[in-house]
Amino acid sequence: MAVPLIETRHLKKYFKTPAGLLHAVDDVSFKIQPGETLGVVGESGCGKSTLGRTVLRLLEATEGEVLYKGENILRYSKRDMKKVHLNMQMIFQDPFTSLNPRLSISSIIAEPIKVCGTLKDKGDIQKKVHELMEVCGLPERYVNTYPHELDGGRRQRVGLARALAVDPEFIVCDEPVSALDVSVQAQILNLLMDLQDSKGLSYLFITHDLCVVRHISTNIMVMYMGKVVEYAPKDELFQHQAHPYTKALLSAIPTTDLSRRGRERRALTGEVANPIDPAPGCRFAPRCPYAAERCKQPQELKQVAPGHYAACAMCQP
Amino acid sequence: MDKTLQTAGSREALLEIRGLHAEYDTDDAVVHALNGFDLTLQRGEKLGLVGETGAGKTTMALSILRLLPPRVGKITQGSITYDGIDILSASPKEMLALRGARISMIFQDPMTSLNPVTTVGDQVLEVLKLHFPEMSREERDARVDEIMKMVGIPPSRKGEYPHQFSGGMKQRIVIAMALVSEPELLLADEPTTALDVTIQAQILELMKQLKEKLNSAMVLITHDLGVVAEFCDTVAIVYAGEVIEQGSVEDVYARKDNHPYTTGLFNCIPDLYTTADRLEPIPGFMADPTDLPQGCSFAPRCPHCTQRCLQEKPSMYLRGNHGVKCHRFSGKEVK
């Protein structure tokens, strides 16, 4: 197989807190091939956003490697990082705080171009901005408007145009549609998929919404308290969930299909704790209906089917 | 419009909203938040009110409690009748007696709806003291313990402060506060939106259990069609300050004879059990509440739009109890 576009190896990010060491991202390894999307799913506090930011070095990793085309970018200097950032961008969850309210739409989109110096001439920059706006479905008349004059969906398009301004190959999408209404959400998802087709982009798509992730991903990674609990191609994951947490997550989603109204729910008891100085065993065990003595042992990801990995004592390789 | 509504139920309705118009007077323009909002709620009925941001769902809830922001928001037309009381002309004293005691509200964010410096037990107790001053102290304490148990919080924790509880637990406390006075009507404004899916499932499960135990009517305001399917008996779809479709969950979710907007909403939810290559978003954008179209407010985005839709506002066409405000159904009503 070709060298993956992005790969992480045993990536760890710990935060010091007064209560102890918070294992926000704990030993996460994944690969993303060009043109693929990796969906990262989990509840709040599972470390999915931290993972995205660590990959982009917005946060410095505690341990492990992030490889971009086979090279470990965690060892890069600031100047080298700038070049990497031309290929790796991010779009954010909150369309209301992710745009600088003092800048007009065109300055927001032009900012990365100016900072990276990919284009020097003012006319060229303006041309590029118009091009990006068209690609992202923003009518030209919005050039001189300010973020507060746009609604959530249009703002998210501006955020996307800004990320595309430097022609990246890889974009970390941190819950890009969770703050939007469903009808707008569908528009943005379609746009993201169209861009992937036309520009060959790769995404790391972070979300708490399994429906959305099924729609857009090639592979899906389920995280729980900083650990990867399951990793599989999307269809495999939706047909044969191996980890009890994934099963619970799926059954918890309210569905519009009335025939499934009376279905058996695996409602979980308890709530997610903070992974501060966690015990070595399975972190899901306290909420797991199948927890047993063996769950106190560390659980490694095991292959349960080709390309399908799960970290659960019940899953035999 | 009125005649169509009266057919909705033969019993005396608990809440009746007729042709309600509400607007916000901002510096820039007048925002028409509600434009002829009609709703009938029976005792014990669990209604899901579904709509997108800016559709007027919250304005509706605040209007019932007469809690629209003073000076900015006002009701210009229509009537709200709650159990024979005309809400819009009720005195402040009457409203105080209604709010909290007979009508409770659960807000979206459990983090901000609890007072951080009072113990959760005291906060629940406060509601009782306010609305049932004649209750003895022992009775009150017993009632607090009971309700805490009911929402799944050990009464031993009632001396703790809100920050010592997690998000889902806080929402349980908020629910306890809303239910402790055994209201006849519960307005829940996106009660699970701020929570994670597994916690949302727990809260929905809890609300289902409580639904059996308490016979209060409920309006569940949400943007999530799935939550409504799980929990409600009837559903009303709101667009641009109007109910554009109403009926039993079975009728509406059969996905036949829906309003084009409802169809659009269903189509743009990524479904868990089927894979489609592309979602079908509703074209265009939400109607601008400062500048609403003359005819059907959905017409500019509607695939079935005709000349009539642009000029004439459709009324509610009923087929049994399933009503749709769309000209496509005119002449096809079934009693």
Added chain:
Amino acid sequence: MRKKKKSPVKTVSGRSVWGMVWFRFRKNKLAMAGLFLLLFMMAAILAAPLYVPYDQVVKQNIVEKFTAPCAQHWFGTDQFGRDLFARIVYGGRISLFMGLGVVAISFVVGCALGGAAGYFGGRVDSVIMRFVDMFMAIPAMLLSMAVVAALGTGVDKLLVALSISQIPRFTRVVRSSIMTLRSQEFVEAAKCCGTSSARIIMKHILPNGMGPVIVSATLTLGQVILSIASLGFLGIGVSSPTPEWGTILSENKIHIRYHPYLGLIPGVCIALAVMAVNFIGDGLRDALDPRTKN
């Protein structure tokens, strides 16, 4: 429900950022009044030699002492018979210009220090803020005295002394408004394309955190004018007979009871200057914010 604004799709074409700021500023009547008042005062003060000779300021004429305002002495005379109008006009050179100078210097330095402390946090923050705390612990007056004692007297030294005493409060205000902004997603977005820290602070953070700082700056002016007077009274910095609004006020304070104009006129001058700057500050704060309706 979210109160939606009417989405203005009108294209405001070809106007530069500053053009828009000026456009919005002009719409604010109070701010324009403040600007005209301030410009008028500055012009009157600068052009003083054209219509009042300087020796009027110091020329004593005991015979005419305590003359109430009249055609010859517009603002009356003080206990030595000196013309109050001349003293006010020449005194403005120190009061108004030094006041504005002090505010400007402490504003700029405070923004830089507070910006760095708030943005970088951690050790940088600790070091800067401990210094600021140290300065804050010493009363402003005492601090200025100490600085003047170290540097020697003179108008320029006084400027430095007063600026140093005002820097800490600006640093604090700026820092706190920066800290709430630095974790915003648009700042992260800027970091994503390798934007330098200086550019992030200057372009993305400071403009968004300026509101409270500008208000605090306009209010500081009045305080500075009075501080100049107090220092003058203590014999540091500007001393009699060189006029200056605060000094005029303190020289005449014992006579205010029978000759109220002696207190009223310099007091009103100070108040007008502060008010003008305050209106301008408010207007500027709104004009700089594109969210203000235009």
